[in-house]
Amino acid sequence: MRTVLKKIRNKRVKSGSKPQTKVFICTCKNEIILPNELDFGEETTIIEDINSKDTIEKIKKAALNSRVILAGPSPRIMEKHFPEGNIEFVNIREHVSWVGHKPDKIISLISGAIAKQKNSENIEAKKIPIKNKSALVIGGGIAGLESARHIAKAGIKVFLIEKEPFLGGVVGKLDRLYPEGTPNSHTLYPLINEVLGNENIKIYTNSEIEQIEGGLGDYKIIIKTKGNIIEGKNLRKCEEACPISVDDDGIERKAFYYMPTYPDSYCIDFSSCTKCGECVKICPEISLEEKTVSLNVGAIVVATGLKDYDASLIKEYGYGKYDNVLTKLQFERKFSSGLIKPESVVIINCAGQRDQNYLPYCSRVCCMIGLKEAKLIKDVSPQTEVYVNYIDMRSYGSFEELYNTVREQYGVRFIQGRPSEIIKDDDKLLVRSEDILLGKNIEIKTDYVVLMTGFVPDTGLLDKLGIPTENGFPTEYVNSSRSVDSNPKSVFIAGAAAYPKGVSETITDAREAAQGVTELLIQEHAVFKTPTAIINSDICGEIDCRICLSACPYGAVYLKDEKVSVNPELCMGCGICTATCAAGANQLIGCEDRGMLSQITNTVEEGDILAFLCKWSSYNAADKTGYEGLSYPENVKIIRIPCTGRVDAQMILKAYSSGAKSVLIAGCPPDACHYFTGNFKARKRVIALRELIEQFGINPKSLRIEWIGKEESKRFVDVVNELNNK
Amino acid sequence: MEQEKLKIAICRGATCSGCDIAILDIHERILAVLEKADIVFAPTIMDAKYEDVEKMGENEIDVCFYHGAVRDSENEHMARLMREKSKILIAFGACACFGGIFGLANVTNKKEIFKEVYHDTASTVNEDYVVPQPLYTDEMGHELSLPKFYDDVYALDDKVEVDYFVPLCPPIADQIMTCINTIVSGNLPPKGAVIASERTLCSECERVKSDKRKITRIYRPHEIEIDEEKCFLDQGLLCMGPATRAGCGTICIKANVPCRGCNGPTKEAFDQGGNFLNLIATIFGIEDEELSEEDLVKLFKQIKDPLGTFYRFTLPKSTLRRVKK
Incomplete structure (x- = not known):
């Protein structure tokens, strides 16, 4: 007791x-x-x-x-x-x-x-010291290499880690890049050379993140790394002795193998290696042991890229059942290595994409990859028949030219329609689909089918870093284009880890991430001016109701030693949690309950309409009425709030008890809340509260919630006029 | 030298007398209390006349426990009288602190209440509409008076200055003993203190809470088999714990009954009912964005009588105080 x-x-x-x-x-x-x-x-x-x-x-x-x-x-x-x-x-x-x-x-x-x-x-202002002036780049593909290069050039120490034995990522496995069909070496080799030539970059291949602790400016990372074989003789014999065969996206190789990127040595693919020791018998210097390395860094670049969606999940296309149904990467590798010489190929765009059963989204780059593969086939073997099944061709921007070239000059046949099934027909395949333009069903007999499956992120790392995701991609990148918001975790996402991207976009993006890291790490402190919520530990003790934890869109409210706490680095100052707390224990600094309530009491006069306007949208709409020479009734009083999600029942009831005849809460359009869901939470509160105020004898229609965008000054005027005339 | 005994008064306003019983609930400990204190006025448990108090000097009583709300002129008169005669005036129980159950009468008014009680009820025949009058002179010229019935119900501190607050409906024995012992010790808390915890009830509650708080359907206690280990909110039951001050020892919750909020809000919360509704609204519903406005309206219809449920003990002390007249 x-x-x-x-x-x-x-x-x-x-x-x-x-x-x-x-x-x-x-x-x-x-x-x-x-x-x-x-x-x-x-x-x-x-x-x-x-x-x-x-x-x-x-x-x-x-x-x-x-x-x-x-x-x-x-x-x-x-x-x-x-x-x-x-x-x-x-x-x-x-x-x-x-x-x-x-x-x-x-x-x-x-x-x-x-x-x-x-x-x-x-x-x-919150000042968070940048303790470690070094950066971790996770992923040794194009994005990681380009970020590492730029950060290191600014004189900052970079640890580059790659889980595969060799650098290069997905691009390292490709033959050529769209739109021109440039060999990947044009991009990759100079990049690797630059990275290798910079003393500020320390590379760990065959390495994975074991543990991430800490936060902005002060991360402790433990990585698990397995020996790179640089020294040793008779390595070619080791490869021959290795009993493990691996299908590496279409190319057969051993678990002990070589790739002409980096390191310039044979390496072991530890994801397939059974540690049988055959190679060690020939070359005793080889170490199969793993060791842990701990790193202290101030910022992290996530450049973990993407991988193909598992094609075998798309049952109707028979991937895994028929040997000649291939993914785009497998086909490109087999074809360019001369392992297959098809007389006809059907490329299925959007395979399993934009489909609620499989991948709900569009992977953005597959249309171009399909065009690239079609062009590759025709370049090498002009007599091969190539068909492309598509739903919509999304060859945006200048890629339209590639589409036109492939269609008109290369004679590739484009069929609009999603194939319904693929069946075996002797040693060939029969692709059944509808040709929407002709309005009839067609069947194509072909040697190979190439599935343009979508892309999924190649890691669960973002969850580990506490970054909210949607379909595995970071929500912030999926949903918005904001950039000024601080980067509270000093975690930057480069390249296709953010969403599927082509090589040129990835490079631009990687530079942007590098710039973010550099800008942050050259400072002594990261300064955040956003007010944060604080928890009054006199009121909220151990565990308690924890409801504000679920309300925070940023995961900034968390349990620290069983106590509800706010991480000031993550808090964006929306006040959604403050409005949620029924005990007044959670207060947004500068926008506390006591402050807001006394402002309401002192602002509102009998018969007023009190408008709580979100500073991101509706407040600006109200400002705009002034520029435009519009007007609205004198009794409309406006209170600026960080988000409609900050408005709670106490504030609304206080407005009424102070004499307001109507209360308006207005914020960003439905899916465009600056803090993701503040406006929806506000709407729920308002709807619940209407029932209550009706019981109090107040007209429920006098309590309004509206989405008023920053340009919608006229709508603002209409809404307040309507409220005034009621 | 024998210490002078404390003089204690127990005064009643608009009350169910549960608070009197609560004091007697300290059982044999009352003997220890009586060694330190004399009860000088307590109409429920001993013979007492208002005149006795009126005759007392200013501050003659050391501590007065006033329970019940202020509903009529008699309650107010006694509140003022006890204030004058007592060094320490304690608002005792939810009614004195916040208006309590009596405070729910603020959904209506005197006229409506009289009409209901003296006319509309099925067992009443009152064709001439005779209702109590504050003053009545009979044929013999005798003046009879009744207290004046107010339109509103008030908490004690709406009418007089209160030193300490002991909420709960009714206060529990341990709390009463803490209160008496503290006064005896002379080590008094600052004026205005609430003799309970500063924290929310959830901090005392031992039930298991889910990590992601979300309510998909609201149940009333009789509609489901209530799990004794799980948080009520996770089961869709409206437990007012998060909006309520701790200090009761979660006695209702231990009896598998959700909290109804009789200990009132915490010191930084200013509208217990509104705050709780607000909290429920935040976690109610599957995903915020998936529901249309009509869906939400339907959803919130599951909350029956939010005013009566969430302001059960605090209506006169809420932001809006009463239903619009």
Whole structure:
């Protein structure tokens, strides 16, 4: 029983001095008309031009040791001047002056801001030291090599690890690259030479990640590495003696083998090696043992690339059942090595792709690979019949030219339709499909079928790093194009590990990742200015309800020694968890319950419409009404919030109890929440709350949630007008 | 020298008297209490007249336990009187702290209540609509008075200053003893303290919680066989633990009954019912994005009577205080 008389420890009241509040009001060169009486009981300064350097410095200085309220233009514009400091912005230009509202509205807006700030903690920038000035690049394919090269060139130590015996990745196994059909050596060999020639790069082949610990700037990595055989005689004899045969994507080889990339030596494929010891008998220097190496790095590049989707899962195409149904890589390797000389080939695009039964997505590059294979066949053997079955040709951008060339000059036959089945016909195959353009069923007799199966990521590493994934690819890359958001884990994703990519895109991408790593590691500290949530350990003890853990879109709320904690490096400051906590234990700094509630109490007057607008979208739409000379009713008061997901029941109920006749919550369009699901969570809360307020005798229709994008100023005006007229 | 005994009063407002019984529930420990203290006023357990208290001097009573809400002028009169006569006034039980079950009357008002009680009920015949009046003079000229019935129910601190709060419905014996011992020791907590834990009830609860909190369907306790080991929320039962202050020792939960929130919210939460509904809304539903607005409306219809369920003990202390008149 823990029932104790416990002293109330009021953490909020800072020991010693309570900072003073200073109010600055900008008239924007007399554009904003101020009310006749301005008495907030606080030191108030009227300024004329917020863009003057002197004024900015003066306010910055004031913000060092007092709470500053800055009323003037929209915070969207003002924030850039004040990246740090404890400043509460009040938008009296866009939301009062420009929409033609009476100057008196300024008083309630500023009073609200003062009250909020008095009940808020200071937002302090998080500084995380970069302890290790070195980087780990995982994956020795094109992406990894290119990233490593660029990071090392900046003078940073790089550990490059590759799980296969040889560098080169998927590209190393190819014959040629699209669109021109350039041999892979053009790209790969100079790249490997550059990497080998840089002393800052330490390469571990035949190595895998065993353990990852730590976080931004300070990772401890343990890798498992197996000996590279550089020294030793009679290695060719070892290969002959090796009893293990491996089908390496179409090419037969031993587990003891050679590839002309790096290392320039025979190596053992430990994934197939049975450790029989036949090679050791011939060459006693060979070590079959593995050792662990521990590395300390500050940043990680995940360049683990992709692999083919397992074609044998697509039952109707008989892969694994018929020897002459091949994947794209197997076909390319067999054909270019001269192992097969087909008279006819059917290439099936989108095999198992864009199909809910198999791979739901499009792998982006297969159409081009199909064209490349078709061209390869025709280049080598012009008399071979080549058919391409496709659903849609997605030869985007300049690849259209490749498509036209292959179709018109090379005489490859393109059939629109997804083959329904492949059956054996003597020693040939019969491909049955519909030709959609002709509107009839067709059958093609062929020597070989090449399946353009999709790509899947080649690793489960992202999960290990705590990066959310969708179909194995990192969610952030799948869903959005944002780039300014900080990289909280100092994990950068290069190349096809992010999503399927061609070689040129991979190289661009790898450089971008390298730039991110370099930029981070040359600093002493990584600085994050996003306010974070904190857990009040007086209220939330061990384990507790843990509901905020499920609410966080970033996995930033986690259990540390059985205690709910927030990882400040991962927290993006959305406030979804704060809104979820029913005990007030979880508070988003700068946007705490107490602060928000006092802002609402002091802002709202009888009959107002209180609008909580998301700073990423709807707030900007409201700003835009001002630029456009639109207006909306005077009684609409706007409170800026990081995300609609921050708005909780307390805030909505407080608005009503303070006299609001309607409450609007508006944020980003459905699938476009900056924090993934904040808007959906807000919608659920609003719908649940409508039932409740109806019981309280409040019209449930007066509580609205809307998706208002940043350009949708007219919609904003329509919505508030509608609410006002009810 | 023998220490002077403490003078204790137990005063009742709008109450079910469960709080009185709760005090008697300390059983033989009451003997130890009586060694240290005299009970000077406790209408439920001993003969007492209001005049006795009125005759007392200011601060003559050391501690007054006031239980029950403030529902009529008599309750308010006694609250003010006890405040005047007591050094320490304790809001005792959920009703005094938050309005409690009586506070649920804030969904209606005096007129409606009178109409229901004195007219509409099936067993009542009241054609002339005779309802209690605060003042009545009979034919002989005698004046009879009744307390004035209020429109709203109030918590004790809505009317008078309160020193300490002892919530729960009713307070439990251990908590009462802690409270009395602390006062006897003279080592008093700061004014306004709630004599319970600062934490949420989940911190005391030993049930196993799932890692990913998600509710797909809401059940009422009679609808399913309740697992005694698993968190109620994981079973789709509305347990108010996450929105409720700890300190009761999870007695209901140990009896396989979900928490109803009688210990009130924590110090940083300002609307127990709204907060709990908000929390449920966050984890309710399969995947946020997959449900249409209509689906969600249907889903939330599974929560019956959110006001009555989630503000069961705290309506007068909630943000909106009462249903709009």
